[in-house]
Amino acid sequence: MVWLFAILALGTVALILAVLYRPLGDYMAWVYTSRKDWKVERGLYRVIGVDPKTEQTWQAYLRGVLAFSAVGLLLVYGLQRLQQWLPYSLGLPAPSEPLSFNTAASFVGNTNWQSYAPETTLGYTVQFAGLAVQNFVSAAVGIAVAIALVRGFAYRRSGTIGNFWVDLVRGTLRILLPVAVVGAIVLLAGGVIQNFNGFTEITTLTGGSQSIPGGPTASQEVIKLLGTNGGGFFNANSSHPFENPAPWTNIVEILLMLMIPFSLPRTFGRIVGDKRQGYAILAVMGVLFVASFSILTALESAGMGTAPRLAGGALEGKEQRFGIIGSTLFATTSTGTSTGAVNSMHDSYTALGGMIPMLNMMLGEVAPGGVGSGLYGILVIAVIAVFIAGLLIGRTPEYLGKKIGPREIKLASLYILVMPTLVLTGVALSFASPGVREEVENTSILNPGPHGLSEVLYAFTSAANNNGSGFAGLTADTPWLNTTLGLAILLGRFVPIVFVLALAGSLAAQDKVPSTAGTLPTHRPLFVGLLTTVTVMVTALTFFPVLTLGPLAEGLL
Amino acid sequence: MNTSTRSTGRTTWVAVRAMALFTVLLGIVYTLTITGIAQLAFPAQANGSIVRDGDSQVGSALIGQSFADGDGVPLPEYFQPRPSAAGDGYDAGASSGSNYGPENPDLIAAIEDRRAQVAEFNGVPEDQVPPDAVTASSSGLDPHISPEYATIQVARVATARDLPIETVRDLLAAHTQGRDLGYLGEPRVNVLEVNLALDELER
Numbered sequence: 001m002v003w004l005f006a007i008l009a010l011g012t013v014a015l016i017l018a019v020l021y022r023p024l025g026d027y028m029a030w031v032y033t034s035r036k037d038w039k040v041e042r043g044l045y046r047v048i049g050v051d052p053k054t055e056q057t058w059q060a061y062l063r064g065v066l067a068f069s070a071v072g073l074l075l076v077y078g079l080q081r082l083q084q085w086l087p088y089s090l091g092l093p094a095p096s097e098p099l100s101f102n103t104a105a106s107f108v109g110n111t112n113w114q115s116y117a118p119e120t121t122l123g124y125t126v127q128f129a130g131l132a133v134q135n136f137v138s139a140a141v142g143i144a145v146a147i148a149l150v151r152g153f154a155y156r157r158s159g160t161i162g163n164f165w166v167d168l169v170r171g172t173l174r175i176l177l178p179v180a181v182v183g184a185i186v187l188l189a190g191g192v193i194q195n196f197n198g199f200t201e202i203t204t205l206t207g208g209s210q211s212i213p214g215g216p217t218a219s220q221e222v223i224k225l226l227g228t229n230g231g232g233f234f235n236a237n238s239s240h241p242f243e244n245p246a247p248w249t250n251i252v253e254i255l256l257m258l259m260i261p262f263s264l265p266r267t268f269g270r271i272v273g274d275k276r277q278g279y280a281i282l283a284v285m286g287v288l289f290v291a292s293f294s295i296l297t298a299l300e301s302a303g304m305g306t307a308p309r310l311a312g313g314a315l316e317g318k319e320q321r322f323g324i325i326g327s328t329l330f331a332t333t334s335t336g337t338s339t340g341a342v343n344s345m346h347d348s349y350t351a352l353g354g355m356i357p358m359l360n361m362m363l364g365e366v367a368p369g370g371v372g373s374g375l376y377g378i379l380v381i382a383v384i385a386v387f388i389a390g391l392l393i394g395r396t397p398e399y400l401g402k403k404i405g406p407r408e409i410k411l412a413s414l415y416i417l418v419m420p421t422l423v424l425t426g427v428a429l430s431f432a433s434p435g436v437r438e439e440v441e442n443t444s445i446l447n448p449g450p451h452g453l454s455e456v457l458y459a460f461t462s463a464a465n466n467n468g469s470g471f472a473g474l475t476a477d478t479p480w481l482n483t484t485l486g487l488a489i490l491l492g493r494f495v496p497i498v499f500v501l502a503l504a505g506s507l508a509a510q511d512k513v514p515s516t517a518g519t520l521p522t523h524r525p526l527f528v529g530l531l532t533t534v535t536v537m538v539t540a541l542t543f544f545p546v547l548t549l550g551p552l553a554e555g556l557l
Numbered sequence: 558m559n560t561s562t563r564s565t566g567r568t569t570w571v572a573v574r575a576m577a578l579f580t581v582l583l584g585i586v587y588t589l590t591i592t593g594i595a596q597l598a599f600p601a602q603a604n605g606s607i608v609r610d611g612d613s614q615v616g617s618a619l620i621g622q623s624f625a626d627g628d629g630v631p632l633p634e635y636f637q638p639r640p641s642a643a644g645d646g647y648d649a650g651a652s653s654g655s656n657y658g659p660e661n662p663d664l665i666a667a668i669e670d671r672r673a674q675v676a677e678f679n680g681v682p683e684d685q686v687p688p689d690a691v692t693a694s695s696s697g698l699d700p701h702i703s704p705e706y707a708t709i710q711v712a713r714v715a716t717a718r719d720l721p722i723e724t725v726r727d728l729l730a731a732h733t734q735g736r737d738l739g740y741l742g743e744p745r746v747n748v749l750e751v752n753l754a755l756d757e758l759e760r
Contacts, residue, residue: 004740008741009741044578046562048571048574048578049571062570063564063568067572068572068575070569070572071573071576075580081562117651117653119650119651119652128583132583132587133576133579133583133584136583137576165575168575172579173584177587184594185591185594188591188594188595188598188603189599190602191602191606191619193602194603195605196592197604197605200614202613204615204622205610205621205753205756206635207623208625210616210622210647211650212605212620213605213649214605215687216588216591218591219588219592234652235651235653236643236652236695236696236697237697240652240696241620241621241656241696242620245741246737246742247743248739250741251741259711277653305660306659306660307657307658307659307668310669311672311688312687313688313692315657315688315692316655316696317654317655317656317657318694319693319699320639320699320703321701321743321745323742326741326742342695344654344695345654345655347656347657347658348654348657350659351659446656447657447658448661449660451658451659451661471656473657473658502638554658
């Protein structure tokens with residue numbers, strides 16, 4: 001029965017995504033290639049002072065990304081530090097400096113790691129004027145960078161890769177905002193709250209008292225999912241009944257997370273002029289997603305481990321209305337994309353079950369990945385895959401008519417190395433640095449034994465991949481973790497973007513080489529298999545040792 | 558000033574203006590628009606699905622609450638919710654799961670205690686206690702319990718209220734919700750709603 005319901009739930013999601021794939025993918029391709037600017041957009045460009053008709057070199061494009069994100073970082077940091085003077089702050093003081101830095105980095109970096117409990121830390125103004133804005137624009141930045149890379153493949157002998165400001169404005173106004181408004185109305189109908197009431201004091205049926213929270217939740221909930229951000233309005237995130245009230249809203253939220261990442265391969269196929277290339281990428285994403293969901297559902301349903309066995313099922317940290325399947329489908333979605341929202345507590349999953357969300361992130365979040373970041377992530381791995389295939393058959397590797405030379409391989413390799421370096425260094429320093437180790441063990445870690453290591457490993461994996469979910473028992477509001485996780489977020493977001501845009505510039509400058517009998521076709525099942533294997537191999541080789549110390553030790557011993 | 562410094566400065570100024578515009582549009586206009594739609598079209602939901610008993614607000618249909626006395630002893634005349642890790646239990650200002658891992662000794666001990674307590678409280682054998690009765694939810698505010706957990710509570714509630722078992726059983730059946738669309742999520746019972754219906758029965 002479990003499997004019947006699992007297949008029906010997954011089938012519903014897959015069916016709706018399949019219906020959306022072509023229209024949404026084609027629409028997004030039009031958004032980023034159309035020559036016409038809307039009237040309101042022209043007004044915007046005039047105010048911010050850019051000429052939408054001028055394309056930028058990759059360096060200028062990158063400067064735009066970095067400057068815009070730096071301004072966002074300062075704004076969100078500043079808003080938090082000034083919180084006590086802002087309206088609708090519910091009487092809350094400013095968060096500490098390390099915490100404000102961590103939160104600012106986290107929301108600008110499309111991560112939404114939360115070292116804090118929102119109910120008792122942030123008032124409404126910081127949430128809607130600071131965080132929700134970043135939920136939109138950090139997502140638009142991600143899609144923009146992916147589109148720039150796609151243009152690199154599509155352009156010939158071009159010194160430019162598009163205009164960052166145009167991509168940013170169009171992604172926000174033409175894609176994210178309209179879907180967000182519709183999505184918010186659907187969630188409102190389902191019971192998600194949207195008010196400025198503060199806390200409502202009520203007397204319960206037994207005469208006790210309860211403070212029912214308020215807040216502009218729906219407006220933030222929808223974009224946190226659509227933009228694969230993940231930062232909850234409440235501490236319990238999407239397991240809070242005011243964020244996710246019913247099994248059907250759970251499916252709506254899953255669809256919001258998946259619709260853009262799973263449709264971007266179509267956009268890619270359209271822009272490079274070969275839709276079959278999009279289907280190949282989609283197939284890799286789909287295979288990895290379904291495999292991950294199946295394994296996680298099997299592990300959580302089996303409920304291995306002392307506590308789940310005693311309880312008769314792995315329901316600690318899961319909501320009754322979602323059950324196991326509603327929880328595992330959400331967890332797979334949230335960590336396969338870069339969302340990091342949770343509707344169940346991953347820290348309380350079975351030992352091996354809890355490893356699956358970690359693995360989804362360690363894959364580099366490409367199944368299907370965050371908005372934009374998933375597509376550019378998998379295209380970089382595709383570059384590596386054609387290179388490996390080229391070595392095997394002794395041909396010069398090429399992808400979509402572009403030669404993959406030393407410069408391209410160097411950039412792709414550097415991209416691949418950033419995330420594991422950040423994760424493993426962060427975990428190692430947390431346990432090897434004298435002074436820090438005591439704080440991590442005594443203050444931060446909640447669960448004893450190998451599970452404690454898993455909490456820290458999960459945190460750095462989540463930060464460096466810009467996911468934002470956590471083994472939430474970890475107390476991350478310490479100067480060490482706030483600072484290092486904040487840095488891991490910023491480096492994990494922007495260093496790879498430097499390499500992606502450099503790669504885009506390098507590809508755009510090339511002419512297309514005609515395909516010959518020796519060219520590896522990149523739209524066939526053979527390539528789908530190769531790309532899937534390379535994605536899994538890179539991860540397995542990098543992270544297997546540390547996983548044996550955490551979840552594998554806990555689950556198998 | 559060389560060219561690259563100048564263009565970085567210019568880019569930053571563009572970025573500042575863009576961020577200011579987006580803050581007004583996406584932070585303020587968007588939030589207020591959604592709030593307006595919410596308050597006009599879905600006022601009950603948007604304000605927290607508040608449940609009333611006569612004139613007084615007694616809770617939210619979406620937020621679980623405690624049915625224990627001041628000392629935390631469960632009241633036999635009410636259906637009992639799941640264990641909660643939100644504050645001292647069902648603290649709606651502190652939503653949270655326990656975050657205990659599967660081998661955590663505190664969790665293992667808690668499950669053993671809860672199983673014994675639930676079995677004794679309801680007068681059923683320990684192997685009839687379902688998993689949701691002994692585990693804390695993710696939000697700590699789970700408004701629901703499983704039909705299995707509700708069923709083992711029927712006799713105890715009926716005795717405490719001096720009602721026929723059949724009456725309580727029928728009431729429970731009327732408040733048991735199936736899966737959404739027949740296949741999404743799990744069957745469930747809203748604890749506040751069924752308890753409110755019980756109170757109304759006696760008036």
